Amino acid sequence: MAHIVEQAEALKAAAVAAGPSAPVPTCPEWTVNDLVRHIATVHNMACEALKLTPADSRPPAPDLPENWDDLLTWWDGKRTEMVAALGSAGSGVQAWGFVPGTGTFGWWARRQAHETAIHRLDAEHAHSENIPTLLFDPELAADGIDEALVMLSPYRAHMKRPEVTVEGTLLVHAADAGRAWMVNAEGGAVKAGPIEDSGTDADATLAGTADAVYRAAWKRPSHAILTGREEMLRAVNAG
Known part of the structure; x- marks a missing residue:
């Protein structure tokens, strides 16, 4: 959860610095606005998933604000809600998940840490060509490798x-x-x-x-x- 907060704040800072119309080189069809809309949608999905059981259907997509500033505010509220929800129950508590048999509060916390970190990297690429070669600490990065290889x-x-x-x-x-x-x-x-x-x-x-x-x-x-x-x-x- 601490990584989610840290990476989300860095993502937002890079996105604001780049501006909503800036292209995202690592996601060639996206602008920064598209990137923020995506991460806001994903954080909302996590919030809704935590309210569901594994037997429920996928949560519906939200109606996002069109205005850039309103979108940032909406996302701020949604990710704050998500982090609070993740901290409200033990990591083993079950929830809906898009991979059958894996949906728990702990699974969602890990999933959102890496979803946010990788899209933070996308925002950094949109903002600058000079990206630090050691942006992520080894523990977080190694866990993200494990998730990519073993689960996803x-x-x-x-x-x-x-x-x-x-x-x-x-x-x-x-x-x-x-x-x-x-x-x-x-x-x-x-x-x-x-x-x-x-x-x-x-x-x-x-x-x-x-x-x-x-x-x-x-x-x-x-x-x-x-x-x-x-x-x-x-x-x-x-x-």
């Missing part, structure tokens, strides 16, 4: 969004976090999990600081190093 990539492959067209293995190593994962793609399915030995053989390797690998796993510009069969990165699909 298998789910999106199962939903065929998009269909995985590669087969093989990808070793992912976040050096400063001391963590490594193996991604296996076969028959259109993706499976991933942590491993102890970062020297394990694989068809391709993605390595660097946790910050760099985090960005690469979420298909953002990165200084992570990809070697071997570079097409294996297509098995990673968090966005």
